[in-house]
Amino acid sequence: MEAPGARELEVQDWGRMGYEAALTRQRGLVEERILERAPDRLVLVEHPPAVTLGRSATSADLVAPRDELERRNVSVTWVERGGRATFHGPGQLVAYPITRIRDQDVHAFLQRLLGAAAEVLEAFGLRPERKTGQPGLWVNGAKIASVGVAVRKWVTFHGIALNVNTDPAGFELIVTCGQPAEKVTSMERELGRPVPLDAVKPLFVQAFRRRFGYCLPRDDIGGCAGPRRPSWLRVRAADPGAIDGMEARLSGWGLATVCQSAHCPNLGECFSRGTATFMILGTVCTRRCRFCAVDKGLPGAPDPDEPARVARAAGALGLRYAVVTSVTRDDLADGGAAQFAGVVGALRHECPAIRVEVLVPDFNGSAEALDLVCDASPDMFNHNVETVPRLYPLVRPGADYRRSLGLIAGAARRGLPAKSGLMLGLGETSREIWETLYDLRKAGCGYLTLGQYLAPSPDHLAVARYVAPEEFGRWQRTARAMGFLEVAAGPLVRSSYRAEAMFERPGRSNCGCANSPGHAKKEDREHASDQ
Numbered sequence: 346m347e348a349p350g351a352r353e354l355e356v357q358d359w360g361r362m363g364y365e366a367a368l369t370r371q372r373g374l375v376e377e378r379i380l381e382r383a384p385d386r387l388v389l390v391e392h393p394p395a396v397t398l399g400r401s402a403t404s405a406d407l408v409a410p411r412d413e414l415e416r417r418n419v420s421v422t423w424v425e426r427g428g429r430a431t432f433h434g435p436g437q438l439v440a441y442p443i444t445r446i447r448d449q450d451v452h453a454f455l456q457r458l459l460g461a462a463a464e465v466l467e468a469f470g471l472r473p474e475r476k477t478g479q480p481g482l483w484v485n486g487a488k489i490a491s492v493g494v495a496v497r498k499w500v501t502f503h504g505i506a507l508n509v510n511t512d513p514a515g516f517e518l519i520v521t522c523g524q525p526a527e528k529v530t531s532m533e534r535e536l537g538r539p540v541p542l543d544a545v546k547p548l549f550v551q552a553f554r555r556r557f558g559y560c561l562p563r564d565d566i567g568g569c570a571g572p573r574r575p576s577w578l579r580v581r582a583a584d585p586g587a588i589d590g591m592e593a594r595l596s597g598w599g600l601a602t603v604c605q606s607a608h609c610p611n612l613g614e615c616f617s618r619g620t621a622t623f624m625i626l627g628t629v630c631t632r633r634c635r636f637c638a639v640d641k642g643l644p645g646a647p648d649p650d651e652p653a654r655v656a657r658a659a660g661a662l663g664l665r666y667a668v669v670t671s672v673t674r675d676d677l678a679d680g681g682a683a684q685f686a687g688v689v690g691a692l693r694h695e696c697p698a699i700r701v702e703v704l705v706p707d708f709n710g711s712a713e714a715l716d717l718v719c720d721a722s723p724d725m726f727n728h729n730v731e732t733v734p735r736l737y738p739l740v741r742p743g744a745d746y747r748r749s750l751g752l753i754a755g756a757a758r759r760g761l762p763a764k765s766g767l768m769l770g771l772g773e774t775s776r777e778i779w780e781t782l783y784d785l786r787k788a789g790c791g792y793l794t795l796g797q798y799l800a801p802s803p804d805h806l807a808v809a810r811y812v813a814p815e816e817f818g819r820w821q822r823t824a825r826a827m828g829f830l831e832v833a834a835g836p837l838v839r840s841s842y843r844a845e846a847m848f849e850r851p852g853r854s855n856c857g858c859a860n861s862p863g864h865a866k867k868e869d870r871e872h873a874s875d876q
Contacts, residue, residue, distance in 0.1 A: 354559035362397035399428035406430035426503035428493035436510035464552035486532035544738030630672035638801035656695035666845035670704035680708035689721040726756040733777035757789025764792035796838035
């Protein structure tokens with residue numbers, strides 16, 4: 346495979362198009378690519394009900410006669426791809442790569458194509474399976490993606506079909522892939538919640554680019570490699586000795602920090618000042634958020650001695666204000682709430698004057714888990730919504746925007762100061778930002794952080810744009826006009842960055858419910874309509 350960034354790819358989204366019309370257009374693109382009149386292309390399309398029969402198919406692969414299917418507005422087409430019968434229908438993402446196979450290895454091409462679809466499923470928390478000798482992907486024993494390609498002069502066409510919110514009943518019209526007992530499923534059916542096709546498309550495109558070594562989309566700033574990091578995001582070099590010293594001390598206590606695990610750009614500054622954000626419950630997360638650098642997988646059991654170690658570390662560091670966060674632990678009945686409560690209690694016992702901020706996961710919306718944390722009386726309750734609701738399936742596929750708002754509202758109702766944060770630069774619009782801030786204020790959130798999203802690696806979501814400091818300043822003024830008590834906004838702001846200063850600023854009250862979100866000035870509301 347060529348190195349990432351070495352090749353260009355043109356992506357075309359045809360929307361919904363009849364199968365035969367799309368096939369005719371696809372063949373035209375193949376001719377252009379063979380004659381070197383066009384770059385490699387990836388076509389995304391959704392078809393009305395259609396049955397296609399590959400080179401290995403026979404009429405026995407149709408459950409109903411062809412003329413009956415066509416009377417039911419289901420087209421039937423014999424095609425030159427490999428494989429037998431498959432069904433296309435609404436809610437299915439069909440991807441046709443019109444690409445030149447430079448290594449002339451069709452098997453490797455198919456494996457990369459399946460790998461791209463598998464990445465999408467994994468991003469939504471599903472576990473894709475493969476079967477020896479059978480092309481495609483399965484989830485919980487049911488087929489969720491079919492693959493079949495044709496190659497002409499080493500240019501590929503046809504491709505892969507992923508069932509997003511497809512009605513599996515359409516597959517009852519055929520003997521799926523020649524297997525009479527084959528079960529078929531969809532992402533929506535497996536997850537038990539709606540999955541919009543538009544939320545899946547960008548994930549697939551990004552995975553396809555990465556698997557095949559294509560460069561990121563062109564950008565007005567940075568060209569093929571994506572937006573160039575601007576000067577205001579350059580972090581001043583920190584003292585390596587101070588960083589090494591802090592890491593050694595944390596290692597001695599057997600503790601992790603989100604500063605290290607999440608690749609925080611402020612790590613050097615914070616470690617040099619002798620501060621850190623403690624990350625409890627291990628360093629392995631059960632969610633697969635596309636923006637986060639924390640390891641994903643199956644974590645170990647909670648450590649009963651961890652609260653005492655955190656407290657001893659805070660005392661040794663002389664902390665006046667401690668921030669405690671964690672990975673998401675969907676494997677635990679309480680989501681780790683009891684461990685949070687234990688850490689708050691241990692900190693108060695070891696350091697009676699300390700202030701404690703908890704930055705918690707969503708506990709899957711459990712009221713009992715929220716009660717456990719709130720009853721420990723942290724001085725600040727923090728839960729990040731991270732992004733606008735439209736981008737949740739792309740950015741936080743295992744999370745739920747309304748569930749996060751409910752958690753913040755629940756803490757505010759219990760009398761705790763409530764805080765939240767958003768990353769900008771993921772593709773959100775100004776109106777969406779304004780509406781999210783409105784929702785947070787309505788939920789009782791009084792403290793807000795706004796920072797620039799930075800991709801931890803090429804395997805994570807790409808930065809859609811870099812937000813200028815002046816725009817962060819405008820959002821800070823807008824949020825204050827909406828009634829937020831304190832707002833930290835800037836390219837390098839993170840949810841726990843200088844949290845003590847935000848807590849101690851004049852004007853802090855015991856709850857985040859001062860003023861109505863409707864108090865935003867007219868000019869601030871109009872700022873939301875510029876994108």
